Structures are given as C-alpha cells and as structure tokens.
Amino acid sequence: MVANITSLGRSGLYDWMVQRVTAVVLAAYILFLLGYFVATPDLSYADWNGLFACTAMKIFTLMALISLSAHAWVGMWTISTDYLKNSVVRFLFQGTCGGIMFVYFVWGIQILWGQ
Amino acid sequence: MLVSVYRYNPEVDKTPYMQDVEVDIPAGKDLMVLDVLELMKAQDSSLSYRRSCREGVCGSDGLNMNGKNGLACITPMSAVVKKNKIVLRPLPGLPVIRDLVVDMSMFYKQYEKVKPFLINDKPAPAIERLQSPEEREKLDGLYECILCACCSTACPSFWWNPDKFLGPAASIQAYRFLADSRDTATDERLTDLDDPFSIFRCRGIMNCVSVCPKGLNPTRAIGHIRNMLLQRAT
Numbered sequence: 001m002v003a004n005i006t007s008l009g010r011s012g013l014y015d016w017m018v019q020r021v022t023a024v025v026l027a028a029y030i031l032f033l034l035g036y037f038v039a040t041p042d043l044s045y046a047d048w049n050g051l052f053a054c055t056a057m058k059i060f061t062l063m064a065l066i067s068l069s070a071h072a073w074v075g076m077w078t079i080s081t082d083y084l085k086n087s088v089v090r091f092l093f094q095g096t097c098g099g100i101m102f103v104y105f106v107w108g109i110q111i112l113w114g115q
Numbered sequence: 116m117l118v119s120v121y122r123y124n125p126e127v128d129k130t131p132y133m134q135d136v137e138v139d140i141p142a143g144k145d146l147m148v149l150d151v152l153e154l155m156k157a158q159d160s161s162l163s164y165r166r167s168c169r170e171g172v173c174g175s176d177g178l179n180m181n182g183k184n185g186l187a188c189i190t191p192m193s194a195v196v197k198k199n200k201i202v203l204r205p206l207p208g209l210p211v212i213r214d215l216v217v218d219m220s221m222f223y224k225q226y227e228k229v230k231p232f233l234i235n236d237k238p239a240p241a242i243e244r245l246q247s248p249e250e251r252e253k254l255d256g257l258y259e260c261i262l263c264a265c266c267s268t269a270c271p272s273f274w275w276n277p278d279k280f281l282g283p284a285a286s287i288q289a290y291r292f293l294a295d296s297r298d299t300a301t302d303e304r305l306t307d308l309d310d311p312f313s314i315f316r317c318r319g320i321m322n323c324v325s326v327c328p329k330g331l332n333p334t335r336a337i338g339h340i341r342n343m344l345l346q347r348a349t
Contacts, residue, residue: 002279002312012308012315013344078311082275 006094008073019074022067029064058112065108069101116140116196118151120162121204123211131211133202140192148180148187148195148203152215164215171328174263178215179204184265184326206268208277221277222264222284228307229281229289234300250296257291257336259329260284266323266333272316279312283323283333286314290336293343305344314340 008015040047051057076097084090116138123131138154140146146154149169156162164187167173171189178187180195181202195201209217235244267273267282281289289308292298308314314337323333 001307002310004311007311010311012311012313013341013348015311016315016341017345078316081312082272 006091007077008070015074015077018070022071025063025067026071029060029067032060052112061112062109065105069105072101073098116151116192117200118155119200119202120155120215121211122162122214124161124163124213145191145193148178148185148190148192148201149176151192151201152187152203162215163213172261174261177206177263177265177268179207179268184269186263186265186328189328206264208268208274209264217264217268219264222262222267222282225267225277225281225285226262226288228313229285229292230300230304231288231292233292233295233298234303235297236299244297246296253294253296254291256331257287257294260287260291260331261329263328265326265328266331269322269326270317271320271322272318276312276316280316281308281313283317283337286317286340287331287333287336289314290340293340301343302347305340305347308340309344309348314344 004010008018036051037043052061077094080090080093080097084093118136118138119133120136121131122128122134136155136158138151138158140151140154147169149166152162152164152166156164164178165175166188167175169188171186174186176187177184180187180190181197183195184206185195187203192201203215205211205215205217209219209221212218262284264284267277267284270283272280273282289304293301293304298304317334317337319334319337321334324331327333
C-alpha cells in the first residue's frame with residue numbers, strides 16, 4: 001500500500017467514492033438551476049431571492065457547496081500528485097487549493113445565511 | 116523504405132538522436148517490424164534491441180512504432196508504415212539503457228508488489244487444488260499477459276507515478292489472483308490496493324486496451340478490483 005497523508009480520505013476507495021457521489025450532487029444542482037432558468041423566463045430579483053429564501057434550496061445549495069469543495073479537493077490533489085514532483089511546491093499548491101476552497105465554502109454560507 | 120530509429124549509446128553519445136536509415140525491403144513481402152530491425156542490424160551491428168521468440172509469446176520486443184506501442188515481431192509493416200516511413204522508438208516512460216533497450220526495473224517492481232503467485236493457507240490436498248470449469252473461466256483474459264510492458268508504458272498515469280501506480284500490466288495480474296478460486300489471500304490483497312495510487316490512479320483512458328498485443332483489457336480488470344473493494348467496504 002502506498003502511504004499518503006494529503007489525500008482527502010487517505011483511502012483510494014473513499015476518494016473515488018466521494019468524487020463520484022459529489023459529481024452526482026453537482027450535476028443535479030446544475031440541472032435544477034438550468035431547469036429553473038428555463039421555467040422562469042422573466043427572472044426578477046424577487047424570484048431569485050425567494051428561491052434562495054426557501055429552506056430546501058438552502059439545504060440543496062449547502063450540499064452542492066460541500067460537494068464542490070470535496071470534489072475539487074480530490075481533483076486538484078490528483079493533478080498535483082501527477083504533475084508536481086517537488087514535494088514543497090506540491091504541498092504549497094495543495095495548501096493554496098485548500099485555502100481557496102475554504103474561502104469559497106465560508107463565502108457561500110455567508111451568501112446563503114448572511115444579511 | 117525510410118526507417119528513423121532512436122539511437123543512444125551512453126558510453127559514446129551525450130544525448131540520444133534519431134538516425135535515418137534507408138532499408139531495402141524485398142519486393143512483394145509484408146515484413147514484420149522485427150524483420151526490418153534484423154535487416155538494419157545486418158548493416159550496423161551496433162543497433163541494440165531485445166528479441167527472442169519472434170512470435171509474440173516472449174514479450175521481449177515491445178517498441179514504439181510510429182507512435183504506438185506494440186510487439187515488433189507480430190506487427191506487420193503494412194499496419195504501421197505511413198508515407199513509406201516508420202519511426203522506431205523505445206517504449207516511452209522507462210529509462211533507456213541503449214538504443215531500443217529500456218530498463219524495466221520499475222515495471223517489474225510493480226509486478227512484484229501484487230504478489231503474482233497463489234497464496235493458499237489451507238493444507239495442500241493429496242493431488243491438486245481442483246477448480247470448476249466456471250471458476251477457471253474467470254481467469255480467461257487475465258492469465259494471457261506476457262508482461263511486454265506495451266500497456267504500462269502507454270499509460271500517462273504510469274509515466275507520472277511509475278513508483279506508486281501499479282500500471283495496467285500489474286493491475287491485470289492483481290485481478291488475476293483476486294479472481295482465482297484457489298487463492299485465499301483476497302482480503303490482504305484488497306487491503307494492499309486501497310490507497311489513492313495503486314489502483315485508483317487509473318483514469319480510464321484505455322491506452323492499455325488499444326495497444327495490448329494479446330487483446331487484453333486491463334481497464335476492465337481495474338474496474339473489477341474497484342467493485343470488489345466497494346463491495347467489501349459498503
């Protein structure tokens with residue numbers, strides 16, 4: 001077994017599963033939004049605000065945000081372990097990606113529940 | 116026929132170079148690539164390559180021919196020559212020892228990692244461990260691998276992580292022993308494979324399937340291993 005401490009779940013199977021499940025959630029979220037745009041041709045600010053004020057939409061959006069973070073971590077981690085051979089550079093890259101994902105995640109929560 | 120061949124003798128050459136050689140092909144014959152190499156060696160005996168059985172059984176003469184890996188002995192010129200020219204290079208991704216001869220240590224190390232032998236902790240029966248025809252059938256499409264390395268050296272994931280990713284050849288061997296009814300070390304074998312590199316670094320681009328000279332499907336074997344891991348863990 002190849003040792004690794006920077007992958008999401010440290011298990012190949014876990015990362016593989018996470019990437020697939022989160023992909024399904026993201027696909028469902030994107031399809032839902034596309035469907036919403038098609039069904040609401042004259043989209044106003046009030047419609048948009050109303051949609052995101054709904055608890056179900058908040059849960060769905062939070063689920064999509066968590067999925068995006070996990071999906072991106074597995075993907076970016078894989079890219080970094082393929083192409084970045086210097087371990088310091090690789091660790092910095094992974095740290096930067098993790099930081100950006102965390103910022104997006106907190107920012108997303110603020111958009112959903114902020115003022 | 117113009118043959119452009121990769122030449123590198125570390126004792127003489129500072130860097131590798133491509134040598135263009137004009138080879139007279141006997142009229143009306145569709146030679147195998149290996150035959151052309153033999154004709155070239157008759158002209159210049161310093162040209163190095165591996166070969167043995169000349170019939171696609173030993174797996175020695177894996178080469179990159181006009182950009183695609185294959186066995187020189189069973190690849191007819193008509194199948195690879197473009198515009199009356201052929202470019203011959205060593206298998207990509209492995210260190211070159213000389214000309215078309217590559218160092219396969221990393222490839223064999225991955226093969227060794229999957230413990231390519233039957234492990235059975237039960238006492239040996241008096242005669243043999245029996246297998247039903249159905250159980251034996253599960254090994255078809257797995258045991259035929261001749262370890263020529265055409266697949267693993269066509270795999271970008273193996274190029275980037277040859278020390279961590281098993282590569283298609285070792286993966287198909289791993290499944291060959293996981294699928295064998297006479298092997299009792301299934302759990303230990305699966306545990307050894309459950310990391311983000313060994314088996315999961317495969318991205319399913321199927322270069323291995325497209326180059327395998329024996330027509331095997333390592334991508335499918337990797338899929339079966341993932342399914343076994345999934346079933347064990349859910």
